[in-house]
Amino acid sequence: MLQIQRNFYILIFLFVLSCNKEVKTSFSEINITTENNAIVEVNVPEANGKKTITEQINSEITKTIAAALHIGDPDSVPSVSVEESIKRFNEEFQDFKRDFPETELPWEAQIDGEVVYQSPEIICVAITTYTNTGGAHGLSNVTFLNFNATTGNKISNEKLITDFEAFKKMAKPYFDKAIAEKEHAIFDTEAFQLPANIGYTEDGLVLLYNTYEIAPYSTGIIEFKIPYEEAEPFLAFNHL
Structure with a gap:
């Protein structure tokens, strides 16, 4: 009887242990x-x-894709699925062709994402988009999405x-070095502001300015990396 009770308590302990064990986001x-x-x-x-975690992360990825494929006011991006966003982008192209049949320039959109960093505290996903809606050139954009690994909530800068x-x-010195490598670019270094995109990577914090954010199109994307030993005193989340 004692052996049965002992086995019963062991099973209960193992059940509770398995319930409390954190399921890592993959x-x-x-x-x-x-x-x-x-x-x-x-x-x-x-x-x-x-x-509860993955729904938050996947929802933010979907929002980023929807924004990239949205034609029109950037402040009125509809809350729709990725499939619906693709469908609408194609429909906009068909409408454009009907309105301007003489235009031969094709539209295209390429959206790629990857997990660039993951730790017990923070997850960083980079979404790279390229869209061309028949203009002189397409537009590339990179968005860093930082998430609290324990809740899935998006973390603002x-x-x-x-x-x-x-x-x-x-x-600032890292920024100055990055722009010094850009030929024929003019910057007001005294008006330095942090970029909209800051992301965790394996070997440092990346700060990235998208095209047109602080310079003309010809300058392209500007980015630089700050080693963790320099950035760590200012980080709200542990990078290890």
Whole structure:
């Protein structure tokens, strides 16, 4: 009888232990398309694991894709699925061809994503988009999405850095070095501001300015990396 009770308590202990064990968020790469789609390609990571966490992450990835494929006011991006965003982009192209049949320039959109960093505290996903809607040139854009690994909530830059002014002062020399390598580019270095995109990577914090963010199109994307030993005093999340 004592042996049966002992085995029963062991089973209960193991059950509770398994329930309390954290399920680590994993990622798989998915390709998303629709019928009659010939101009949009989407390859992005999909979060798998605890539903309350993965739903938040996948929702933000979907929003980023929807914004990239949206034609019109950037402040009125509809809350739709990736498939619906692809469908709408194709429909906009068909409408454009009907309105301007003499135009031979094709539209295209390429969206790729990858998990560039993952730790017990933070997950960083980079979404790279290229869209061309018949203009003189296409537009490339990189978006860093930082997530709290324990909740799935998106982390804003304000919550990523503990002291913005001190961090900006530390980052300024890295910015100066990055723009010094750009030929024929003119910058107001005294008006230095942190970029909209700050992302965790394996060997440092990346600060990235997209095209047109602080310079003309010809300058392209500007980015630089700050080693963790320099950035760590200002980080709200542990990078290890």
